[in-house]
Each structure stands twice: as structure tokens, then as C-alpha cells.
Amino acid sequence: MVAEQAAVGSARERVLEAAERVVTEVGAARLTLDAVSHAAGVSKGGLLYHFPSKESLLTALAQRYVDSMQGCIDTAKGSLEDQNGRDLKACILGILGSDPRLKAMGAVLLATAANDLTLLEVIRERVAEHTRELAASGGNFARAAVVMLAIDGLKMRESLRISAFTPEQRETIVKELLTLADEAYR
Incomplete structure (x- = not known):
């Protein structure tokens, strides 16, 4: 259970770090969930598990x-x-x-x-x-x-x-x- 929670936390962090990189490179207006999931190395479903919308991702940023x-x-x-x-x-x-x-x-x-x-x-x-x-x-x-x-x-x-x-x-x-x-x- 602890390892599962650590993996969830690290996936969320990877997504946020990737979103920072993507937003810094292309701007928030051009941010797409596909680009972030690709940059984070997670499936789009995995990204949506943590951030159900672009707005929720930007709020987390x-x-x-x-x-x-x-x-x-x-x-x-x-x-x-x-x-x-x-x-x-x-x-x-x-x-x-x-x-x-x-x-x-x-x-x-x-x-x-x-x-x-x-x-x-x-x-x-x-x-x-x-x-x-x-x-x-x-x-x-x-x-x-x-x-x-x-x-x-x-x-x-x-x-x-x-x-x-x-x-x-x-x-x-x-x-x-x-x-x-x-x-x-x-």
C-alpha cells in the first residue's frame, strides 16, 4: 500500500513537472493534456486520474x-x-x-x-x-x-x-x- 501511494505521488509529481516544462516552452494557451501526458511518460488516462481537466492541472501548477x-x-x-x-x-x-x-x-x-x-x-x-x-x-x-x-x-x-x-x-x-x-x- 505504501509503495502504491508513493507511485501515485510520484506520477502526480511527474505530471506537474512535465506540465511546467510544456507550459514554459509553449505557453499555457497551447498546453494540451496529450503533450503533458507524453512529456510525463504517463497515459492520458493516468494524467486524467490526477487532473480531470486542463483547468485542474493549471490550478495545481x-x-x-x-x-x-x-x-x-x-x-x-x-x-x-x-x-x-x-x-x-x-x-x-x-x-x-x-x-x-x-x-x-x-x-x-x-x-x-x-x-x-x-x-x-x-x-x-x-x-x-x-x-x-x-x-x-x-x-x-x-x-x-x-x-x-x-x-x-x-x-x-x-x-x-x-x-x-x-x-x-x-x-x-x-x-x-x-x-x-x-x-x-x-
């Missing part, structure tokens, strides 16, 4: 993106001292980190959401949760919110591949955001 982003934030948090502003700094470092997979998926999800706004629900819920945490953190909410908006803006530019910042300029911006995070909790 959105959830995977949000979970990966939260993982990056949690990893960054683990590397920071336990101090005021730690959560906000972890958002800066985690969200603006260098995971190329997340950069590619961010652009894909934006393009996909343009056609199906329900895909943004998972992201909307996570943003609302972060906003509540920010409001309850005891710092200067407005300043911390400005930092979060700057993170979102930079991430959006990079996801759309329209950022004109050099690596040095980007590094300076991240350092300034970390300074602003400190100031939000003084």
Missing part, C-alpha cells in the same frame, strides 16, 4: 508555484537571525531569490491568469495571508507594505522580462529593500 515561493521564503527565514522584521526580510530574499524555475513559472502563470482569473485565487489567498501577518507584526505597516509592493513590482518586471536593471542595480535595490525592512521595525 498555480498551487505548486505558491508553495515553491513559500518554500523559498521559509528557507530565507531560516538563514536570518530571529529579530523584528525577519519575516519581511525573508520575503525580500525568498521572493527575489535566484530560483530560475520560479521566474519562468511566474511569467507563465501571469499569462494563464489573463485568460482564467480563477487561477489567481491561490495566489490571492497567499497574498492576503501575508498582508494579515504584516499587519499583525507590530512594525510600521505602511512602510512594510511599500516594501512588499516593491518586491511585487520587481518580481513582475522580471517575470515579464521587462526589467532593465543591471545585476548591480538589482543588488543595490535588494539591499535598499532590506534597509527599509529594518526601518519598518524600529
Whole structure:
């Protein structure tokens, strides 16, 4: 039974990984279940067992993106001292980190959401949760919110591949955001 559950989990993961590759290569609008099943090495019936529709697959990709982003934030948090502003700094470092997979998926999800706004629900819920945490953190909410908006803006530019910042300029911006995070909790 355990081996059967592991195989089911790994098949689901293979499908999601394949869907990420397909969506990154051809875009969400051109994503087909046949292409994903082929890329994952599973039958179309096997894919449909886990994801009964293209929409359910795209929703799972959105959830995977949000979970990966939260993982990056949690990893960054683990590397920071336990101090005021730690959560906000972890958002800066985690969200603006260098995971190329997340950069590619961010652009894909934006393009996909343009056609199906329900895909943004998972992201909307996570943003609302972060906003509540920010409001309850005891710092200067407005300043911390400005930092979060700057993170979102930079991430959006990079996801759309329209950022004109050099690596040095980007590094300076991240350092300034970390300074602003400190100031939000003084």
C-alpha cells in the first residue's frame, strides 16, 4: 500500500513537472493534456486520474508555484537571525531569490491568469495571508507594505522580462529593500 501511494505521488509529481516544462516552452494557451501526458511518460488516462481537466492541472501548477515561493521564503527565514522584521526580510530574499524555475513559472502563470482569473485565487489567498501577518507584526505597516509592493513590482518586471536593471542595480535595490525592512521595525 505504501509503495502504491508513493507511485501515485510520484506520477502526480511527474505530471506537474512535465506540465511546467510544456507550459514554459509553449505557453499555457497551447498546453494540451496529450503533450503533458507524453512529456510525463504517463497515459492520458493516468494524467486524467490526477487532473480531470486542463483547468485542474493549471490550478495545481498555480498551487505548486505558491508553495515553491513559500518554500523559498521559509528557507530565507531560516538563514536570518530571529529579530523584528525577519519575516519581511525573508520575503525580500525568498521572493527575489535566484530560483530560475520560479521566474519562468511566474511569467507563465501571469499569462494563464489573463485568460482564467480563477487561477489567481491561490495566489490571492497567499497574498492576503501575508498582508494579515504584516499587519499583525507590530512594525510600521505602511512602510512594510511599500516594501512588499516593491518586491511585487520587481518580481513582475522580471517575470515579464521587462526589467532593465543591471545585476548591480538589482543588488543595490535588494539591499535598499532590506534597509527599509529594518526601518519598518524600529
